[in-house]
Amino acid sequence: MNQQNKKIAILCHGAFNYIKNKTGNMLIRYRPDEVIAVIDRSKVGKTSDSELGYGGDIPVIENFNASKQYQPDTLVIGNASQGGFISPEYRQEVIQAIEYGCDIISGMHQFLNDDKQLFELAEKHGVSLTDLRRPPKPPRFSKGTWQTREIPVLLIVGTDCDTGKMTTGWEITQRLKAQGCEARFIGTGQTGILLSGNGVPVDAVVADFMAGEIEHEIDNASDGADIIIVEGQGSITNQYYAGVTLGLMHGAMPDYMLMTHDPAREEDVTDYPISTVGEVMQLHLDLMKNFKKSKFIGINLLTVALSKTEAMAKINESEEKYNMATTDLVRFGNLGLIDAIKRELN
């Protein structure tokens, strides 16, 4: 994905909204010139702008067939179902795209390359199948290299899934770079990996190797870096994903953490009440305290569901309550958050 000028169709039937189409949305946000259409039969005729509030007039179309008018060269599966299986319906679209000559990019747990029919079809048509969630082989076990590490690590965490951890990490990295700081971003999910071209899909790794794989990525990215920013996953308080969240944290052994939170939601993605920002921060510090004195450096709120006035009120409330720089980077810019990070680094 590092080569420029792709023509990407995003496949996300029934899922083109600001939460579910995570991988697709990040392409629309950060590489809008490369996205030619979104495939979601439930929203035909809409545009990226009408559904997300960004991305301009990228059209929503009915199926892969309808995308041919834009001559796509790549089909990206935009959403990731719980469990990560590829439905028969998606499989049909993928087959058509291969036959048309598109490369396919998927972040599912079920791998395209393990599907004999798809694999052979792709060979025949000379296209590539990229499984973003394929874990490294052989896997890497922890060595505990954080104990002698000299580059500071900032881990982005959250009160739940879908609170903007990847976006926040990516935005911070770009903003620090723009100010001359050698910031490195490490993706830990399919979207972060697609965007940055590196990282490891931590939730797709055999469980025993979670910490080791993250540690390895950090060690690899350290040369010449001023700071390493690690995308977080899930939440330490989410009943489905907390194990992954903790494995990732102990692999990263962060010096700094940054909390992300959606103040418009009271229930998490499992319909369970979300803990307060303060409680979740304390739990992270407790789980780190055996190893190092880690510190929260700021808070990023996902305020898309709130009016501007409501959003600013939440930001001010958070700054006061937690005595910590708070913003919504995408909506309001730095608001002191980037300065707070740079103060720590100096």
Place this chain on the structure above:
Amino acid sequence: MNQQNKKIAILCHGAFNYIKNKTGNMLIRYRPDEVIAVIDRSKVGKTSDSELGYGGDIPVIENFNASKQYQPDTLVIGNASQGGFISPEYRQEVIQAIEYGCDIISGMHQFLNDDKQLFELAEKHGVSLTDLRRPPKPPRFSKGTWQTREIPVLLIVGTDCDTGKMTTGWEITQRLKAQGCEARFIGTGQTGILLSGNGVPVDAVVADFMAGEIEHEIDNASDGADIIIVEGQGSITNQYYAGVTLGLMHGAMPDYMLMTHDPAREEDVTDYPISTVGEVMQLHLDLMKNFKKSKFIGINLLTVALSKTEAMAKINESEEKYNMATTDLVRFGNLGLIDAIKRELN
């Protein structure tokens, strides 16, 4: 492994001691009549009793070849290396055992059945290759069924790896059964699975599915049970394994927990200081409190490295300090621990 009267050779070069040869030792403890020899070239001439303090005069021999005098029908890999790879040396012994006609049982992450040469050799000689750590396929994602579960679940946890979680869970299950209680044991590692004939190797599962696989095992074992006892893994404070430990805990969502601890050790298996029993219990309760009011029901100490007097002093100290039934089940028997569990169930 449920059929009786196997003749098992245990392969554990350089690892025949009370910590490293975990799987092998549990066979020696619970099925001594089926173990015909231990293969460890560093301890030739010793016996099970001389090295472990139990298991009688099971001999330690040099290699698989030397085991033929006892006509083994099964070779079990007794230890599990960090990372779970099969060394070339072990592979050679396995090949000889297959050619002799032995079934092979392994708890490694690296699967025998994925090794083309071993697989074909086993077919040729009509023997079976059992990979205890092979995860279910397709994997199972969480549904949150604990929210309507009626059977109480007891999870065995620890201040570190190798504190006797499996032994404690197994002993409790057998002792409750002997008193007429329908206790079910769920193995979560290779040894517990080998011993009980069921369970899931949670550290070998793709990380996203840890909680779902445990939940599924509990749901499956619930019919007619009075209590379900789940073997724990690793420790919430172990830098290499904490993610697995938490995924397992959130999959089990235990009503009760029981702590295991080795009072003779001050450092964990990563050479890091071990937290106190009190600190580790509090961390477990904090990580559970969002979901249910879970409760610690007792403590089992692994006192093999202490004299009887020292061990009893540690047990009394623990009872007093934590106001909780404490024993070393294997060494001193129930000492009120089984009664404490039964009181909760009535």
